[in-house]
Amino acid sequence: MNFLYAAYTATWIIHITYLASLFRRYKRLRKEIEELKK
């Protein structure tokens, strides 16, 4: 039973981790764009 919750949780952790890394890269890019605009 716990395995079921573990599997579903793991799935979402994997997806959320990836999306978080995308978001972090986006933030960094935005900063670089600000630098360029100066």
Added chain:
Amino acid sequence: MSVLVPITRATLAKDLRLEWRSKDAINAMLFFALLVVVVFSFSFDPDAEESRQIAGGLVWVAFLFAAVVALNQTWARELRNQVLDAYRVSPAPANSLFLAKALGNFIFVGVLEALMTPLFIMFYKLRALGPAWQLFPVAILGTWALVVNGTFFAAISLRTRSREIMLPLLLFPISIPAILGMVNATTAILTGELSARFWIVLLATYDVVFTTACLLLFETVLHAE
């Protein structure tokens, strides 16, 4: 097409001659091969019965490591002397360069295997219970499988950071069916329990597919560096 063979032969002869004269790579690799066999013998020390079951895997993993060391220096000389640029502008077909390198590696790794095998037989008291002659096609097909892809991936890895680790990183996953074939064919022949025929067919198919792919794509890769 008509220039392919003579240019391949000439390039291969040049490589072999250079290697023979300098002997630095050969000596280092021979010693490395010996070390691998010895270390494996200390790590896995079974009696004669078990040894036949695992020897297939052991031997080919040892060959694989030796092959990677040999493959890593495939293009080293060309890189050092900017030979690749000269090759790119010359009218010589790119495939002749590739075939020369692949054949050179094949001979090289073959020599290493020929030296490591008697040592393995000695340390593990190996004796083939199945048809021993089949070990030759397995060795030839298996070695070519590693070498043809290894030479190609060595070219891809030329301009990467951590070049030496990039080659095995690319080579190992793609080689898994071939490794499965080599190991299981060897085990089948040593134990005599199963037929190695399917595995030999698999290795032959693998060789044909990937040799074709390498020949079709090498020119693209050469110009992409």
Added chain:
Amino acid sequence: MKRVFPILGILTAILLSYALYEALVVAPTEQTMGNVQRIFYYHVPSAWTAFLLFLINFIASVVYLVRRNPVADVIALVTAEVGVVFCTVVLVTGPLWARPVWGIWWTWDIRLTSTLVLWLIYIAYLMLRRFSTSGQTPVLAAALAVFGALDVPLVYFSIWIFRTQHPQPVIGGGGSIDPVMLHVLLINWAAFLCLAALVCWSRYRLEMLQREVEQAQAQESLVAPRGAR
């Protein structure tokens, strides 16, 4: 275009929640395996999605090798990354399902092993893209993708031979599927496909933005700074 994205995001979230509800509540409990079997509704759609993404990567790689179209290259990169994410899900949920049901974390059955090899090949692909310093990395990566695609049927065949010689317990057996279960499975697949499309789109936009920024930075370094003369 800007408004479509958040709308799609919300729709996907709703679909995923509904699919989760279906998987946990609506789907009938399996007779032999019990509730653990519900992992199936996440495991299988993730696998199908990963394979679809890798197929798109292969097509994009071939298009790039033939046409050198930069969009094809970005599509190849994006589908490889997102494909690896979904493939990781498959490889994690698989053992979590296998352990309680069959007592083992892993077995060298044909589907699991093929998935593992595919995952390894694409991790190698992503490493090549990251570590290559060549100006023509997309070409090299595309060549690798072609090799990977050629390898997959060979992997399948080699493991099939192995399994014929060394029979082992079959995991996730075949046979017909209950129609309600099929319905739940398909809903979850639709939900994950939407998620994949959304993530791919995000990654695509991010990559395009990154390339624009890099180009701008390159041009910036060519222009002499004020007061340099």
